[in-house]
Amino acid sequence: xxxxxIVDPSRCADLFKRVRRYASVSDVELxxxxxxxxxxxxxxxxxxxxxxxxxxxLSVRVQVGGRTARATTNRLDDDSLSxxxxxxxxxxxxxxxxxxxxPMLTAAExxxxxxxxxxxxxxxxxxxxxxxxxxxxxxxxxxxxxxxxAGTYSNxxxxxxxxxSHGVARWHRETLxxxxxxxxxxxxxxxxxxxxxxxxxxxxxxxxxxAAEKAVRSAHPIELEPGKYTVVLEPAAVVxxxxxxxxxxxxxxxxxxxxxxxxxxxxxxxxENVTIVDDVTxxxxxxxxxxxxxxxxxxxxxxxxxxxxxVAMARATxxxxxxxxxxxxxxxxxxTGHGFSLPSEGGEAAVNIVIQVPEGERKSIDExxxxxxxxxxxxxxxxIREVDAFEKILTGMTRDGTFLIDSGRxxxxxxxxxxxxxxxxxxxQILNFGHSVRSCGEEAxxxxxxxxxxxxxxxxxxxxx
Amino acid sequence: xxxxxxxxLAMAVAHGASHAEARIVxxxxxxxxxxxxxxxxxxxxxxxxxxxxxxxxxGWGFAATQELTREAIERCAVLAVEIAKASARVQRxxxxxxxxxxxxxxxxxxxRIDPFAVPMDEQLALLRRIDEKLSxxxxxxxxxxxxxxxxxxQWFYSSEGSxxxxxxxxxxxxxxxxxxxxxxxxxxxYPNSFGGQYQNKGYELIxxxxxxxxxxxxxxxxxxxxxxxxCPQGRRDLVLDSSQxxxxxxxxxxxxxxxxxxxxxxxxxxxxxxLTLDKLHTLRYGSExxxxxxxxxxxxxxxxxxxxxxxxxxxxxxxxIITRGQFEGYLSSRDTAALIGRPxxxxxxxxxxxxxxxxxxMTNVSILPGEQPLSFDDLIASTGDGIxxxxxxxxxxxxKRYQFQFGCEIGWEIKDGKLGRMVRNPSYSGITTEFWNSxxxxxxxxxxxxxxxxxxxxxxxxQSMGTGHGAAPARFRQVKxxxxxxx
Numbered sequence: 001x002x003x004x005x006i007v008d009p010s011r012c013a014d015l016f017k018r019v020r021r022y023a024s025v026s027d028v029e030l031x032x033x034x035x036x037x038x039x040x041x042x043x044x045x046x047x048x049x050x051x052x053x054x055x056x057x058l059s060v061r062v063q064v065g066g067r068t069a070r071a072t073t074n075r076l077d078d079d080s081l082s083x084x085x086x087x088x089x090x091x092x093x094x095x096x097x098x099x100x101x102x103p104m105l106t107a108a109e110x111x112x113x114x115x116x117x118x119x120x121x122x123x124x125x126x127x128x129x130x131x132x133x134x135x136x137x138x139x140x141x142x143x144x145x146x147x148x149x150a151g152t153y154s155n156x157x158x159x160x161x162x163x164x165s166h167g168v169a170r171w172h173r174e175t176l177x178x179x180x181x182x183x184x185x186x187x188x189x190x191x192x193x194x195x196x197x198x199x200x201x202x203x204x205x206x207x208x209x210x211a212a213e214k215a216v217r218s219a220h221p222i223e224l225e226p227g228k229y230t231v232v233l234e235p236a237a238v239v240x241x242x243x244x245x246x247x248x249x250x251x252x253x254x255x256x257x258x259x260x261x262x263x264x265x266x267x268x269x270x271x272e273n274v275t276i277v278d279d280v281t282x283x284x285x286x287x288x289x290x291x292x293x294x295x296x297x298x299x300x301x302x303x304x305x306x307x308x309x310x311v312a313m314a315r316a317t318x319x320x321x322x323x324x325x326x327x328x329x330x331x332x333x334x335x336t337g338h339g340f341s342l343p344s345e346g347g348e349a350a351v352n353i354v355i356q357v358p359e360g361e362r363k364s365i366d367e368x369x370x371x372x373x374x375x376x377x378x379x380x381x382x383x384i385r386e387v388d389a390f391e392k393i394l395t396g397m398t399r400d401g402t403f404l405i406d407s408g409r410x411x412x413x414x415x416x417x418x419x420x421x422x423x424x425x426x427x428x429q430i431l432n433f434g435h436s437v438r439s440c441g442e443e444a445x446x447x448x449x450x451x452x453x454x455x456x457x458x459x460x461x462x463x464x465x
Numbered sequence: 466x467x468x469x470x471x472x473x474l475a476m477a478v479a480h481g482a483s484h485a486e487a488r489i490v491x492x493x494x495x496x497x498x499x500x501x502x503x504x505x506x507x508x509x510x511x512x513x514x515x516x517x518x519x520x521x522x523x524g525w526g527f528a529a530t531q532e533l534t535r536e537a538i539e540r541c542a543v544l545a546v547e548i549a550k551a552s553a554r555v556q557r558x559x560x561x562x563x564x565x566x567x568x569x570x571x572x573x574x575x576x577r578i579d580p581f582a583v584p585m586d587e588q589l590a591l592l593r594r595i596d597e598k599l600s601x602x603x604x605x606x607x608x609x610x611x612x613x614x615x616x617x618x619q620w621f622y623s624s625e626g627s628x629x630x631x632x633x634x635x636x637x638x639x640x641x642x643x644x645x646x647x648x649x650x651x652x653x654x655y656p657n658s659f660g661g662q663y664q665n666k667g668y669e670l671i672x673x674x675x676x677x678x679x680x681x682x683x684x685x686x687x688x689x690x691x692x693x694x695x696c697p698q699g700r701r702d703l704v705l706d707s708s709q710x711x712x713x714x715x716x717x718x719x720x721x722x723x724x725x726x727x728x729x730x731x732x733x734x735x736x737x738x739x740l741t742l743d744k745l746h747t748l749r750y751g752s753e754x755x756x757x758x759x760x761x762x763x764x765x766x767x768x769x770x771x772x773x774x775x776x777x778x779x780x781x782x783x784x785x786i787i788t789r790g791q792f793e794g795y796l797s798s799r800d801t802a803a804l805i806g807r808p809x810x811x812x813x814x815x816x817x818x819x820x821x822x823x824x825x826x827m828t829n830v831s832i833l834p835g836e837q838p839l840s841f842d843d844l845i846a847s848t849g850d851g852i853x854x855x856x857x858x859x860x861x862x863x864x865k866r867y868q869f870q871f872g873c874e875i876g877w878e879i880k881d882g883k884l885g886r887m888v889r890n891p892s893y894s895g896i897t898t899e900f901w902n903s904x905x906x907x908x909x910x911x912x913x914x915x916x917x918x919x920x921x922x923x924x925x926x927x928q929s930m931g932t933g934h935g936a937a938p939a940r941f942r943q944v945k946x947x948x949x950x951x952x
Contacts (some may be wrong), residue, residue, distance in 0.1 A: 069507035087509040124920035128551035150732035255644035389650040463868035
């Protein structure tokens with residue numbers, strides 16, 4: 001049976017019944033997740049790789065008091081189901097009791113999670129031939145401009161079902177279409193990427209044209225001295241920086257004192273113009289409306305006018321925080337529906353980030369450039385890594401379209417810079433925001449984020465191109 | 466499994482494939498871990514499936530399924546051919562493959578103690594003891610331990626007649642202590658960061674790593690870092706431990722020598738390479754002491770890049786990459802080798818599991834140890850003024866693999882040939898070729914370790930792959946230090 005045959009809640013429920021028959025313990029949870037995805041890849045103006053995969057996993061968790069373990073298989077025969085249950089039970093049995101592990105979630109506790117309509121039949125059904133047509137459109141723009149293009153066009157569908165022996169039953173499915181394109185000239189390049197649940201929203205000609213314009217415009221880059229610059233970060237660059245905060249907005253990270261928010265909850269950490277929420281129901285978000293245990297995902301005000309107000313909390317985390325000194329840091333302590341599947345190393349994370357910008361404060365990128373006497377316009381960042389966990393200093397490179405802003409106008413392309421910048425400091429230095437839109441980079445998950453104009457962004461070295 | 470392969474190949478050829486490969490992969494894995502005494506990871510997993518790669522009308526197609534009925538297998542093969550024909554619609558020239566003789570082989574990596582046969586309670590008990598030792602040191606705010614083992618079994622069949630069955634057993638473990646105080650979070654890991662050490666070995670690796678014996682020392686170093694002075698900035702001589710040098714090799718040699726990057730196939734994601742074709746045999750990559758090979762042969766050691774045949778049926782080879790500082794070779798596949806007129810692939814095509822297509826990958830990309838006897842103590846003693854750094858903390862390099870910056874967990878000043886005071890937040894940066902040309906000393910084979918990097922990311926859709934990197938402590942002259950905290 002392939003993934004296409006089990007993309008159905010009732011079939012998943014039947015599988016849960018089969019799994020339960022093999023269990024000798026009463027607390028059993030089953031996650032089933034998988035789908036189909038296809039990706040056409042091109043480079044040097046030709047398709048170089050073209051793939052399609054279909055599959056799913058059944059992941060069984062058992063719990064005995066304060067002990068829990070998980071085992072996973074992609075086979076549906078009775079022997080495999082029996083084996084996977086036995087493995088989970090054996091792994092649980094060797095543990096010592098963890099007094100902080102809450103009992104398995106009950107249906108009464110799970111909360112109301114909206115069914116989010118994020119599935120598009122047309123997107124799921126796209127063929128390799130249709131993907132080739134989309135690629136051909138991007139390659140044609142490269143040919144017209146005398147550029148060398150590379151990129152991807154992909155489509156797919158994903159489903160996730162979650163059941164447990166206390167009546168929890170969750171189901172989600174969604175589709176995704178994504179296009180990414182890099183246009184290369186002799187000594188310059190440009191890039192664009194976008195994804196949506198519906199392929200009908202993807203405009204590959206627009207993406208390719210913008211990437212081509214960036215490549216042409218940044219030709220023959222000049223070298224600038226490293227230092228602090230006012231920057232206009234396009235949304236993809238913002239996303240890849242802010243994404244590094246997701247694991248810090250975690251109650252378990254605070255309990256374990258590995259978060260950059262240690263001792264900073266409720267304080268004016270960022271500029272007063274910064275408000276960030278976690279909202280899975282936002283129309284530009286994707287993902288399921290429940291967490292790894294089945295808890296309904298709540299909307300969180302992570303940052304309000306620069307003050308950190310809430311963090312994500314799995315059930316166990318919320319229970320531990322309620323009994324700790326941290327409890328007084330928050331207006332309310334509750335499971336927020338952001339927990340990972342158990343057992344879990346990381347606890348939880350805020351992964352449905354929406355950066356809110358008041359209507360009157362939204363500027364276009366052109367307006368932000370015009371307001372900048374001397375600075376840089378940055379398309380994209382690359383190979384971002386954490387240098388300092390507490391000050392949240394990140395390093396990385398600019399890439400595929402980095403421009404000098406001179407006297408309020410976009411000027412020459414520049415050789416790429418390495419930055420070493422505290423994200424905490426960056427969020428105190430925001431001069432302007434753009435419009436918040438669904439945006440994706442390569443280093444973090446997609447989010448709803450605006451372009452930003454930021455002062456004193458630190459570049460420490462330049463590379464040779 | 467042969468029957469599955471035959472069904473797939475026959476159907477692919479019948480539908481117009483000029484070349485077809487069927488890879489069946491069966492994986493089993495176990496992961497255990499603790500955090501502050503709590504079990505944070507307790508996992509067993511298995512996966513079985515088929516990937517079919519074909520050439521049709523000169524284009525590539527790949528399809529994968531876990532449904533192993535004849536009907537599903539044949540449907541998968543037909544889909545692969547349909548995809549290949551769609552590829553051919555946007556093509557400049559048909560794909561050509563460097564010749565490779567058909568192979569029939571059976572191979573397993575060495576595994577003295579089957580890690581799946583060791584009782585799980587024994588494995589977890591070891592982690593608990595390590596966790597307790599870490600937590601017993603005052604100032605440690607988070608102790609974490611982990612253990613993994615995997616068995617990766619693969620059957621490869623091709624329309625050229627190859628029939629290859631390989632099994633690799635992989636084991637890994639490590640731990641870390643974290644401490645938070647005031648305005649700093651510090652971490653120390655053992656034997657390496659990001660999970661520890663991984664090799665193609667059985668449970669014997671765990672015994673060799675002496676995890677418990679090192680727990681208290683590492684935890685104390687972590688706490689000491691809280692009060693240690695900041696690493697100074699400026700140009701200094703730099704001595705790296707072998708694990709950090711292994712990652713330096715990975716990023717600034719292993720990736721830029723991938724021929725698919727050089728030819729632009731990775732331009733949209735992983736990037737390209739400064740090692741354009743004109744650099745082959747002409748570029749002075751490093752000093753005379755820099756000798757680097759990409760060696761997938763099991764005799765190189767139990768690295769994560771060791772195998773008998775790669776995932777398109779090419780025998781494992783030792784490819785000279787840098788010989789006495791001169792750039793001599795790329796990592797290649799059958800199609801990329803053909804594109805630059807090479808008669809044979811270097812045997813570097815690897816795929817993550819059954820659902821992903823093989824791509825050009827590192828095998829064991831290792832710097833060879835010094836030919837002259839040189840101990841670590843002698844290396845330090847011959848360094849007048851510098852910094853010694855251990856264990857990676859951050860790593861970043863540009864998309865042509867030229868300008869890099871690394872941070873390490875811990876450093877010590879070197880003064881007059883002796884290790885001095887501990888420094889925190891050490892980092893260094895540079896340009897790849899300038900850095901390798903500044904290497905003027907490397908320890909001998911006694912100090913050489915074959916490190917495992919378990920999670921190298923590359924490709925679209927992204928694939929994670931284990932690679933091996935042999936390295937010994939080495940010295941680099943007048944490197945830029947401390948730029949990560951630059952002002």
